[in-house]
Amino acid sequence: MTQTTAPSPLPLSEADTVPSLYRSLLAVLENTLTVPSDRPDETPRATLNCLWALAAGQPLAISQANQAVIGELDPTAQEVVQTLVKRRLNGELLPYLVGRQDFMGIVLTINTAALVPRRETELLGRTALDCLRTSTAVEPWVADLCTGCGNLALALAVQAPHAKVWGSDLSEDAVALAAANAQFINRPDVTFVSGDLAAPFESDAFLGKFDIVTCNPPYISAAKLDGPYKESHRHEPRLAFDGGPYGIKIIQRLIQDAPRLLKPGGWLLFEVGLGQGEPIRQRLARNPVFDVIGTHPDSNGDIRVLAARRKS
Numbered sequence: 001m002t003q004t005t006a007p008s009p010l011p012l013s014e015a016d017t018v019p020s021l022y023r024s025l026l027a028v029l030e031n032t033l034t035v036p037s038d039r040p041d042e043t044p045r046a047t048l049n050c051l052w053a054l055a056a057g058q059p060l061a062i063s064q065a066n067q068a069v070i071g072e073l074d075p076t077a078q079e080v081v082q083t084l085v086k087r088r089l090n091g092e093l094l095p096y097l098v099g100r101q102d103f104m105g106i107v108l109t110i111n112t113a114a115l116v117p118r119r120e121t122e123l124l125g126r127t128a129l130d131c132l133r134t135s136t137a138v139e140p141w142v143a144d145l146c147t148g149c150g151n152l153a154l155a156l157a158v159q160a161p162h163a164k165v166w167g168s169d170l171s172e173d174a175v176a177l178a179a180a181n182a183q184f185i186n187r188p189d190v191t192f193v194s195g196d197l198a199a200p201f202e203s204d205a206f207l208g209k210f211d212i213v214t215c216n217p218p219y220i221s222a223a224k225l226d227g228p229y230k231e232s233h234r235h236e237p238r239l240a241f242d243g244g245p246y247g248i249k250i251i252q253r254l255i256q257d258a259p260r261l262l263k264p265g266g267w268l269l270f271e272v273g274l275g276q277g278e279p280i281r282q283r284l285a286r287n288p289v290f291d292v293i294g295t296h297p298d299s300n301g302d303i304r305v306l307a308a309r310r311k312s
């Protein structure tokens with residue numbers, strides 16, 4: 001008779017270790033939650049992990065909640081998590097419920113003063129980082145216009161520590177949130193100011209001094225915001241989306257005003273909406289202020305970031 005080695009014990013299945021309330025809420029979310037197409041990380045499980053941690057007293061972003069141990073909740077916290085799941089299913093945004101959001105490897109606080117940073121905007125962040133890494137400036141200056149909660153400005157400051165970074169926004173509440181985020185990630189050297197587009201930097205101290213200007217402007221037409229996008233965009237500030245009658249009002253002003261902030265050879269980098277890339281590239285190519293235009297497509301091949309170099 002041949003001796004067989006006893007099989008090693010199976011790892012305990014999740015069903016044995018995870019509280020039954022977690023399993024039942026997960027089933028509810030899996031059956032009913034529509035994962036937002038522009039926030040694809042918010043799967044049913046990630047959503048529940050965040051809400052579970054919040055009910056247990058820990059506000060965590062998805063990247064953190066997915067690592068957290070799912071422990072038992074006391075009876076009060078069990079009621080809290082069930083209420084949170086209901087609120088999410090009633091349309092409230094997960095990042096606003098939890099007050100945390102991931103962006104380019106950093107965790108930020110978020111509230112309704114600012115748009116929830118989208119994964120797609122990381123393309124603009126990566127493009128700006130490439131530009132910073134190839135810059136010959138010892139301390140390149142970066143201005144992030146329309147900064148919202150400060151996500152791009154702070155991610156660039158963290159990943160390119162040699163850069164000096166400012167952010168600005170028309171909304172004073174967004175600027176307050178961005179400034180709080182600078183403290184939250186312990187980067188008080190990143191300065192946030194309020195004002196209309198390039199206006200906060202229209203002084204001798206700044207004009208012609210920036211190596212890079214980044215911007216994720218509002219670029220949705222008012223008609224879309226009042227029509228097909230009304231429901232999906234109702235929780236975030238309209239100011240963050242509204243690009244005027246054709247969606248390009250702020251982009252047009254950006255192309256006109258940002259070059260004044262740039263050094264000769266400096267780069268303007270900005271995100272555009274679906275379908276806006278090629279017409280705006282053509283507009284940049286006709287503008288004698290710029291000598292090199294770059295286009296950066298997303299994984300579907302759609303141009304979502306444009307880069308324009310100020311002529312030397």
Ligand SMILES: C[S@@+](CC[C@H](N)C(=O)[O-])C[C@H]1O[C@@H](n2cnc3c(N)ncnc32)[C@H](O)[C@@H]1O
Binds near residue numbers: 148195197241
């Ligand atoms: C699409 S959100 C971008 C937020 C953030 N930078 C991001 O990528 O997630 C656009 C931001 O532009 C701001 N904004 C709108 N009009 C503006 C203007 N005229 N000048 C400066 N900021 C403006 C809004 O308050 C909002 O925070």
